[in-house]
Amino acid sequence: MSYQPLLMSFEEAAQLRTHLNTDSLMGRSIATEVAALEAYLPIGIEIPGHGEAGGYEHNRHKQNYIHLDLAGRLYLITQDPRYLDYAKTMLVEYAKVYTSFELNTSRDSNPPGRIFHQTLNENMWMLYASCAYSCIRHELTQDEQQLIENDLFRPMIDLFVDTYAHDFDIVHNHGLWAVAGVGICGYAINDQASVDKALYGLAGDSVSGGFIAQLTQLFSPDGYYMEGPYYHRFSLRPIYLFAEAIERRQPEIGIYDLKDQVIKTTTYAVMSTAFPNGVLPALNDSSKTMDIKDEGVLIATSVCFKRYSQDENLMSMAVHQDKVWVHGSGAALSDGVANAGELAGFNWGSLQLTDGAEGDRGGISILRHRDVKNDDTMALLWFGQHGSDHKLHSALDHGHFDALHLSLFNHGQEVTHDYGFGRWVNVEPKFGGRYIPENKSYCKQTVAHNTVVVDQTSQNQGDTATAEARWGESHFFVKGEKQQAMSAFVRGYYPGVDQQRTVVMFEIEGIAKPVVLDLFRLTSEQEHTYDYVVHHSGQIIRTDFDYQMASKLKPLGDKSGYQHLWNVASGNVEQGSLVSWLMGNSYYSMVSSANQGSEVIFARTGANDPDFNLRSEPLMMLRQKGSTHMFANVYETHGYFNEAIEASTDARGQVDKVEVLTHTDAGSAVKLTLNSGKEVNVFVSNKVGVTDETETSLTVNDHNVNFKGAVHIA
Structure with a gap:
């Protein structure tokens, strides 16, 4: 079978299957995600229209993409047909109505999407939905694939790349989500032209826009991001999800070694600012409750351990997080913690x-x-x-x-x-x-x-x-x-x-x-x-x-x-x-x-x-x-x-x-x-x-x- 899911090969899924019903850190992480999905399934599938900013419709669309992603990944691991059916039905139902939605009403400076009040949320929806699609694409009929790709994902790409071209190329944390969403979607539907735009920008120069420009221009030489730890940790999710997809589909790019391993440098920068209780300092517009259990930091902890260094601080962070990313890198970190013995709290020093x-x-x-x-x-x-x-x-x-x-x-x-x-x-x-x-x-x-x-x-x-x-x-x-x-x-x-x-x-x-x-x-x-x-x-x-x-x-x-x-x-x-x-x-x-x-x-x-x-x-x-x-x-x-x-x-x-x-x-x-x-x-x-x-x-x-x-x- 030539097609592989974007972030988890069939072989990795089989390896993760061995952690089911175990007390390893990975076993508990999988169980947590299964429980979350099982709690959401009985609610059924609903594709709401537009509503109040931050209201029911917004939250339902958000919960839909979160659990759509869970269903796709957990299907690969558990092989539960209910998860496959749920993910397939959700994607098909969105494909049936997406182009019929008018552009939403923007409530702030970010332009609107068809589902959300701002394209940032729509970029996130597309990224997670694309990951889910890549997990089940091999199980879908040709007609189902064409419906989802032509009536959902391609119109989404057009919205972000053409309609909002001025935002797509911007070097900013919002731009990171835009290029990561389009890039991952492009990989999922085998659209290399869209992937190239996401990688190198609309001009193709890796300077005026695109993922390469983001990584080489957003951060200081020490990896610090000017908007502070709250927005910095938000940038880690698209960075790592897209980087993993790139490394698997185009390893010749050497994304994890780009600019002297800038991905590692900027990750360690945000991790090392955390207070000893894991909370991130509230510099600039920041939540007082944001900590290293955030999904972006969680993913980064696992991938850094696998791709860069088996750092004891990363293992201590995993103990604090009490979870690893349900992914091959998370399995490596889980094994590392199991073999490490007693670990002190993480300490990045002065x-x-x-x-x-x-x-x-x-x-x-x-x-x-x-x-x-x-x-x-x-x-x-x-x-x-x-x-x-x-x-x-x-x-x-x-x-x-x-x-x-x-x-x-x-x-x-x-x-x-x-x-x-x-x-x-x-x-x-x-x-x-x-x-x-x-x-x-x-x-x-x-x-x-x-x-x-x-x-x-x-x-x-x-x-x-x-x-x-x-x-x-x-x-x-x-x-x-x-x-x-x-x-x-x-x-x-x-x-x-x-x-x-x-x-x-x-x-x-x-x-x-x-x-x-x-x-x-x-x-x-x-x-x-x-x-x-x-x-x-x-x-x-x-x-x-x-x-x-x-x-x-x-x-x-x-x-x-x-x-x-x-x-x-x-x-x-x-x-x-x-x-x-x-x-x-x-x-x-x-x-x-x-x-x-x-x-x-x-x-x-x-x-x-x-x-x-x-x-x-x-x-x-x-x-x-x-x-x-x-x-x-x-x-x-x-x-x-x-x-x-x-x-x-x-x-x-x-x-x-x-x-x-x-x-x-x-x-x-x-x-x-x-x-x-x-x-x-x-x-x-x-x-x-x-x-x-x-x-x-x-x-x-x-x-x-x-x-x-x-x-x-x-």
């Missing part, structure tokens, strides 16, 4: 990823520390380019005004966090499941992030075109077992104000978890109001300063996101401040320096939100007026709380005070004082281009201090 196609537009730095109990602490500093891509549509802006954003993770949870996007996905009463208006008025604004807001105005005036012309720059990145650090600059995001953020993670004897020292330095010749913003969760436990509760709730401001924040309480803190809060089973403290006129403000989201679109979440900000100023803050994890057994230990941390000794263009010096009286001095070089050999001299309390390298702790 790393830095550049942003921009040439790697010259800032980036992201991540510090990780794993203790003897395999508990992970992580700090993430963001300083890349604005995360929007106007190549597709001028209205499509996923970028946030969040330069020098900091996220902290410890004890299995985000300690300080990003809000993520403002959207209720597929909840049609909530603005049709689209981005809510507050996504622009709050979530994108600088105050919604853990960074500094100048004069209560968002970075780059909250203007996308202005933001796209700027990006941050790495100052230094230092890895180490007991101490490590990262630092970055952004310049011109506020007129006349330069910003530098330095984060040092280090161990202090007698403190169970590493402390995180955050130095945020702002330089200007003019006086400004600086708001250092901290988004946290949990319950405030104590402060070491007096504050006044607001007698009447009022918004903190009238623009740039401040209009959505209730002013809950505030207090003056001229001698520094301490705030402790309880989250889960852990206590956290933030000890801060202060100058004359410093203020701590406690706030909560929800103001000017008549439709209750925003989550009600707390935040605090340190407010300081001045020209050149440095915020020095120490984050400490301490103690344990368990209400069920009425246990509470070490509710007070050990860091008592942090003082700024000096900060100049040459360097900064701060002193931490512990409750025991012990002092820890931290010196940081602010010199541009600092290396391990750079010598810095500072005057501290009338004494000269000399140190070498980026950071010195004494």
Whole structure:
């Protein structure tokens, strides 16, 4: 039999059949998919027409292609004739009506399809339906094949390649789905001309469009994707599904080796940004619930293990995912996990990823520390380019005004966090499941992030075109077992104000978890109001300063996101401040320096939100007026709380005070004082281009201090 299914040969299907009813990772993965399909079959086949964006019709079409794909693949593995009949009937019924559907009504900037409100969803439908078709094509009559190919798949290809040619060739994550859908469909119906358009673009040059152009232009040299991990993981599905089809049908292309194995590089980039609990950082428009169990990351984990490297991190990820891709590569990963013995949690270590196609537009730095109990602490500093891509549509802006954003993770949870996007996905009463208006008025604004807001105005005036012309720059990145650090600059995001953020993670004897020292330095010749913003969760436990509760709730401001924040309480803190809060089973403290006129403000989201679109979440900000100023803050994890057994230990941390000794263009010096009286001095070089050999001299309390390298702790 010459024809083979696209992603799974008949021989591979037979091998996967041996995992049926076993307790292997693959066996459980197959059982999960069988259960999902069996639950959907009794609903029967329905081909709905048009409906509300995100409504019943949309979801039914989506569930149809998901289960159509399951039926095709599981038929090959189980040989259950019911699955064959279901997949065949579904494809035939769609073929009978597809060309009779008028183009839908677009609800956003993406043009409409015949089934969905946007072609992106229709590209996804075609990709999965084509995969299903390739699994059962050999079982269909000639008439059935011609009906499905001529009345369903070819009109779909025409819609994407001809009608929407301007979108088909765009180098963007939407373009990835378009070329992958057309390419896989072309392979499934033996239409090599369409495959070539998908591979090389409509001009056939592999530059102006097509899959090759996508892979060679979308990612930085380190594999980072400008729109952030949420959209990055979304791109992995079409990349891997199409790459697998290409490797099987046209191995001479060498798709997995393209551009120094760019597919592997970009996959490891998104995997390595994940928090230790598997959740992906919410940079730009991002879901707070998206994690490495996402289907794209799941597929990538299996294929990377098979095609590239039997990496222990991939096996640890598979254990966390508790599933592998039901595919030959998934079987290899399942066997690897079975033979690996006990695996610790995945740990990509401390790393830095550049942003921009040439790697010259800032980036992201991540510090990780794993203790003897395999508990992970992580700090993430963001300083890349604005995360929007106007190549597709001028209205499509996923970028946030969040330069020098900091996220902290410890004890299995985000300690300080990003809000993520403002959207209720597929909840049609909530603005049709689209981005809510507050996504622009709050979530994108600088105050919604853990960074500094100048004069209560968002970075780059909250203007996308202005933001796209700027990006941050790495100052230094230092890895180490007991101490490590990262630092970055952004310049011109506020007129006349330069910003530098330095984060040092280090161990202090007698403190169970590493402390995180955050130095945020702002330089200007003019006086400004600086708001250092901290988004946290949990319950405030104590402060070491007096504050006044607001007698009447009022918004903190009238623009740039401040209009959505209730002013809950505030207090003056001229001698520094301490705030402790309880989250889960852990206590956290933030000890801060202060100058004359410093203020701590406690706030909560929800103001000017008549439709209750925003989550009600707390935040605090340190407010300081001045020209050149440095915020020095120490984050400490301490103690344990368990209400069920009425246990509470070490509710007070050990860091008592942090003082700024000096900060100049040459360097900064701060002193931490512990409750025991012990002092820890931290010196940081602010010199541009600092290396391990750079010598810095500072005057501290009338004494000269000399140190070498980026950071010195004494």
